[in-house]
Amino acid sequence: MTLSTLAHAPATALQRHPLYAKLKSHRVLLAALFLVVFPFLLPLKAVAVNILIYGLYAVGFNLLFGYLGLLSFGHSALFGTGAYLCGIAIAHFGLPWWAALIIGTISGTLMAALMGVIVVRTRGIYFAMVTMALSQCVYYVFYQATSWTGGENGLRGINISTLNLFGLKINFLDPLTRYYVVAALVVGALWFLSRILASPFGAVLEAVRENESRARASGYNIDRVRLVAFTLSGAFCGLAGALQAIHLAIVPIETLHYDTSGLAVMMCLLGGMGTFFGPFVGAGLFLLLENIVSIWTVHWQLFVGAVFMGCVLFLPQGVWGTILKRLER
Amino acid sequence: MSVPVSDVILRTDSVTKQFGGFTALKNISTSFQRGAITSIIGPNGAGKSTYFNLLSGALKPTNGKVFFNDRDVTGVAQHRFAKLGIAKSFQITSVFPLLTTHENIRVSAQALVTCFDMFSPRANMKDLDETADELLKTVGLCDRRDRLAGELAHGEQRALEIAMALASRPSLLLLDEPTAGMSPEETKSMMDLIVALGKERTIILVEHKMKFVLGISDRLLVLHHGELLAEGTPDEIRRNEVVKRVYLGQREH
Numbered sequence A: 001m002t003l004s005t006l007a008h009a010p011a012t013a014l015q016r017h018p019l020y021a022k023l024k025s026h027r028v029l030l031a032a033l034f035l036v037v038f039p040f041l042l043p044l045k046a047v048a049v050n051i052l053i054y055g056l057y058a059v060g061f062n063l064l065f066g067y068l069g070l071l072s073f074g075h076s077a078l079f080g081t082g083a084y085l086c087g088i089a090i091a092h093f094g095l096p097w098w099a100a101l102i103i104g105t106i107s108g109t110l111m112a113a114l115m116g117v118i119v120v121r122t123r124g125i126y127f128a129m130v131t132m133a134l135s136q137c138v139y140y141v142f143y144q145a146t147s148w149t150g151g152e153n154g155l156r157g158i159n160i161s162t163l164n165l166f167g168l169k170i171n172f173l174d175p176l177t178r179y180y181v182v183a184a185l186v187v188g189a190l191w192f193l194s195r196i197l198a199s200p201f202g203a204v205l206e207a208v209r210e211n212e213s214r215a216r217a218s219g220y221n222i223d224r225v226r227l228v229a230f231t232l233s234g235a236f237c238g239l240a241g242a243l244q245a246i247h248l249a250i251v252p253i254e255t256l257h258y259d260t261s262g263l264a265v266m267m268c269l270l271g272g273m274g275t276f277f278g279p280f281v282g283a284g285l286f287l288l289l290e291n292i293v294s295i296w297t298v299h300w301q302l303f304v305g306a307v308f309m310g311c312v313l314f315l316p317q318g319v320w321g322t323i324l325k326r327l328e329r
Numbered sequence B: 001m002s003v004p005v006s007d008v009i010l011r012t013d014s015v016t017k018q019f020g021g022f023t024a025l026k027n028i029s030t031s032f033q034r035g036a037i038t039s040i041i042g043p044n045g046a047g048k049s050t051y052f053n054l055l056s057g058a059l060k061p062t063n064g065k066v067f068f069n070d071r072d073v074t075g076v077a078q079h080r081f082a083k084l085g086i087a088k089s090f091q092i093t094s095v096f097p098l099l100t101t102h103e104n105i106r107v108s109a110q111a112l113v114t115c116f117d118m119f120s121p122r123a124n125m126k127d128l129d130e131t132a133d134e135l136l137k138t139v140g141l142c143d144r145r146d147r148l149a150g151e152l153a154h155g156e157q158r159a160l161e162i163a164m165a166l167a168s169r170p171s172l173l174l175l176d177e178p179t180a181g182m183s184p185e186e187t188k189s190m191m192d193l194i195v196a197l198g199k200e201r202t203i204i205l206v207e208h209k210m211k212f213v214l215g216i217s218d219r220l221l222v223l224h225h226g227e228l229l230a231e232g233t234p235d236e237i238r239r240n241e242v243v244k245r246v247y248l249g250q251r252e253h
């Protein structure tokens, strides 16, 4: 049994219930409705934007890890490339925000395609190691290109105070407005993902996840499927990175650090890999824990680490994955 | 313009397969007739699956060549075989366990049409649904349409796998021990299915239960210790002294 099959329990009576199918087919709409009220449910409103951005990042990672069982330790390169290129577009070229976001997304996608070409042939631990090594190369390149990236001081000067949307001026400095702008883009990305999963290519992803050698025998080029999934993953992570850049107004060099790669793994496992919303739940839990616990102790990482281990040991399907399974029983 | 079709659909030209220092197959040259049912038999460990994997493209021979319709397919990537018209089922049942029976066949059939279409809803491809339903009928699994493949009985999974292989509309169907682990009744209906399928396409099957295949095969190949011991019609094989000694002399299954 592969790692990825763990997350997929057999269909139950509930899964075959027509209401379930209806809810599932409208899951992006449901997510959008939830995100409207989300900041008001949180003890700390400011965390909401971070949850969205890291949630999207973890969603991109999950496309590879959860759906194809490929464990990458190099996703910081995709997130970071998106962040830096978006930041450079604004800070160095003065491009409008939407153009910068597109550039960030495309550059994350291209970086993923480049890494993908190199890694798709490798399996298991080699895949993890090669992706990590490649992300270290990317880190080094951005670190050295000081005049473009600010080197170890990070890229500054990504100042966006108003977003101009077809003549409409949106105040990006207002936290709640900013949240809704980011939420709208994240919902758009989720809608796109949900379409992909419902497409013929989504069926191929399922087949490869379920049984790689059978899928190959049926005529699918597995390496090509992986490359395309890796590249798509880069689009989501690139957009997340770009959003992070305009949200923070700075791109710290740590964005490219392998800690950031580890974050995606943690969030995915916490929430439940291979599930649609699991990565968001994981990102939410992680960031809330971090924010709440760090208020009363500087040793917050110890707590988060303990919770993470507890989760992996006792809830191997993650929090969201376990909830889904309970509901379906 | 009509091209004369040769009688030989598949041919191996002195193929050898080594695993490390161990020679699993030695110099096997033979050809398979179009439209026939050919069975590859031999005791456990004879090299049947290894030979089968060379024919189906899952393994590349250490030496020698494989020709499909007179085209050299040695070392051609596995996923291309489906498109060439060669489909197979595995010795160890291999389906997509958490997809429904219908989805299993549907996604197999989809490989001929599209892989990377990510913008149209897959529900639009009605002809794939029809293909899948037709094949469910062919292998007698209509009442299992919406069950998860992993929940099916063993014999049903084997039948499903054949339907999945048929989904790529192969001219050559390769089956590795399709009756493995089946009860005598299941074996009987599987053999009937194979005979029915053999009317429209070439079939090569691996089997070690010799008595089941003697009745349905047009030709047989006998492998033993990685060598081609004998080949011929069922009658020739039945009468072959060497085969009797190394194969039939053993305890029958």
Ligand SMILES: Nc1ncnc2c1ncn2[C@@H]1O[C@H](COP(=O)(O)OP(=O)(O)OP(=O)(O)O)[C@@H](O)[C@H]1O
Residues within 6 Å of the ligand: B019, B022, B024, B042, B043, B044, B045, B046, B047, B048, B049, B050, B051, B091, B208
């Ligand atoms: N990948 C491999 N690596 C090393 N040895 C192998 C490999 N595959 C097969 N062999 C060896 O090659 C020999 C032939 O194996 P093969 O699976 O082809 O036999 P078979 O005739 O299909 O047997 P069975 O009836 O048990 O299925 C065996 O001795 C087996 O141990």
Ligand SMILES: [Mg+2]
Residues within 6 Å of the ligand: B048, B049, B050, B091
């Ligand atoms: Mg075998």
